[in-house]
Amino acid sequence: MRERAFRVYAVAMVCAVAVVPLARAVWLSLAGAGGLHLAAAATPATVVIAIACLWSGALIAGGMRGPALLRPFPTWVRASSDRSRVRDFGPATLRGGAVVTAATTVTAAAIATAFISNGLAAPLAAVPIAGAGALIGVLASVAWLAGQSLGASSRAAGTGAMIAAAGVVAALASGSIPQSAAPAATVAAWAALPLPTLLAGLAVLAVALTGCVPWLLNRLEPALLVRQAVRADAASGYAEVFELGGALSLYRAVPSAGRRVRAVGRHRMLAVAFARRDAVGTLRSPWRLAAGVAGLAAAGVSVLAAAGFAVAAADAAGGVAAGVGGGAAWPLGALAGVLAYAAFGSFTDGVRHAADAAETTALYGVGDGTLMMLHAIFPLVAGVGILVLVAIVAALVLSGAVPGAGIAGMIGHGVAVAAGSAAAYAAPAALGVLTLAVRVADARKGPMPVAMLTPIPTEAGDLGALRRVVWAVDALLLAILAGVGAAVLPVAPAISVVAVIAIVAVAARRGPRVARE
Template sequence: MTLVTIAPIVRAISVSMTSAEGVALLTSPEAPSVTMLAVSGMWAFSLLLGRVRGPALRSPFVTHALASSDVPRATSFRGPLLGSGTMVVALTTAVGVLIGASLVSTGHSTPSDAGLFVLASTCVGVISSIAWLAGQAMPRAAALISPVVFALGAVTSTVPEMQPFTPWGWVGLAYPVAAATGTLAPILAVTATAAAAAPALMSRLSITLLAAQAARWAAATSYATGMELAAAATVYQAAPKVGRHLRAVRPALPSPVVFLLRDAVGAARTPVRLAAAALALAAAAALFTLSLVPEWPDWALGAVAGVILFAGLGPFTDGIRHAASVASDLPLYGISDARLLTYHTLFPVFATIATLVVTTAACALLIGHAIPAILGSLALGILAVIARIGNALKGPLPPALLSPIPTPMGDLGAAARLTWAMDGVLLTALAGASAALVLQSPVLLLAVGIALTSLTIRRWRHRA
């Protein structure tokens, strides 16, 4: 991305953060606690990310050549580590600059306090990069440490007495509107210690792990280049290992129950993936409920809830993808294609409705708006399932999109291909924003629902 394309995005974010709603969020009493939770979540996510795709990674051939040589890992893989770490540090620093500049421009902070927070944000980026490397070097330990880090962050954000004794607590105390800002010394010490541990972590990288990660990343990027994002995500899908002794198909039961039980048992064979999906659905429901609170940015939270909901439905819709893949072939089970797709839709629909209703009702008891939140989340959940069906029926990239689209602003062919590849995410985000605004105008949600349903029906009729 060039500076010409980045500048409008930065300007839009700056305007939103200096608006009345943005300033109210940044200056709320909960802002330091949310910052601590976000920092701990970022470090926990970095540990898990390193297990599947670490920062010290090259192409498969170069990885094999360097990893099997006598050159130390700290030398041969230093370049990719520095490049990946620089991007992470730049991202966290940019977030700190935007928050600090917004608070300074509105008179809620001094430039010195904002500068200290920017420095703390840079330290967060450095530690995140080392945590990413630690996840790559010690995948088993990272799987155990990651939930502990996030759990401690959640506890620290609710127990103020723990803030002076945790790294994420030091970042929260450095928030520009916080009372204490003398916590940079310990966070700087942790940052220096983490950076000094990088060579030792790189020496633990085995050739087997590096080769496996390089091969999977090369395959994923190859699929992504061809706009096959679902296939790219499948490369990192965990293989089922748990519950393989459980009987998934019971022909004696009625057909809808047979397929419902089959999809449920199949999803349970990857319990971590299923648990992450359930948490994503719950998080989407909580965000959507918050979008109905007048003090929060309604449409933005609704759009984010839609995106998270679409992503979380992945493990629940494996049956839908299977039905879509065989829909154009001879019937496998002696039933029609439409009935096969309908039966495989039962499990994601029931799981989505149950998770959204329970989570939305629990959140609505705290902040109100129970009936609109439940109805809106149900509508969003159904539209997300429809988007998943349409995404499964999409098929390969149409050749017509490979031709250039010349305009006075340049070639929009790449934008058209990206829009086609991410249409499910974009439409679900639009559905989430529309559902959050349903109290003001239900017409927009109805229009999005009609457009999404029509697109899915058209793809079903024109399936290859």
């Protein structure tokens, strides 16, 4: 009972300190002029793509952790019996679907509020928009269960079909509204659509697919249910002690290709041997590699656009301070840092192995520091190469882009500005180097120190829980710092130096911590 009460208290503290201020900032942005970006001409296509990504992501996530989930022992008992899956796993599925539906409904209601606050829609417009969000959440919940029930081939086929259909619908939506249309015209075009018919279609589809839920539940295999339950229970144990890296590692893709390709060969140069080993190991998880490349591509475009905004602000105001704080440089840089950090996970298995090997007897005849540097060669070359290459291609393609509404138009304009500045091309390379340093620091992190469990009593309550949360997500905070430092590198190298010092200082204090000779 006391353990459960502490969990509730810790969650309440985190929500009060971190979630509530963030939600308030998002609310103020949507209720203000920032909500006008949602009424851009590109918004219909963006919404279609976002919905397709949500449904596809739910389908894929079901194969790793579905909604029909209980503790390991009850799962084994119920899955191995002749009892109905609907009776045993239906309530858990309903709870998971309710969470997803609530999230999509709140998101849709926030978008409707942005339209209403900016005078672009009537107050009653929030009802059908929120209803559409709820139906989208119901369909996402069914897709989540389908991903758990169906096989890998069915998940791949369903994901491909949804992405293809979303591309067609997005192209039609983009062609229906002129790109120069004002926000009011865009909302008017949305209002001109047969919204009741669309809602009725979504409702019919939701009812039809919800009727398939009992069939999907009865198809669940006992071995799959037990495997997912054990993995989820282990991940929960890691998360309770703030070992988020350990929890995520349980869901890392298992190598499935390239088994006949030799990862270890004879090379005169030790660096080439380690780079080959890491490259082959990465290629053995092709889907994970593809996701990493896509993430690096998005990060490269984002950081180049951020650097472009920083350069433009500095040139317009004639000062470094204006360039550092100008436009969208900071948020785009932070976004690029998060994307790059997530994407680098596909390339840094060798770095994590080097950190683990440092805990034991030397296996390769080199010191701990040398081993880490050898394993950092491949992610450095591959990561920086992809970031720079994507940035160059984006600059060539978008060099003539004009300012546009919406996030896509904003990023395109930032890339076009960066294309005319040679210094801006240093931002993607700097992002790759800094993000790799963050990955090294995170790999050397180790378990949470016992001192972190010490309470910090204050008038506002015990801040020890907040300190532990910060310790758990410090890699994400360093990634944001790396993204911002790379974005403002063309106008404020001093901030980039501060980012380097902070990341190196954190990495140096971690890990075993003496190099072997």
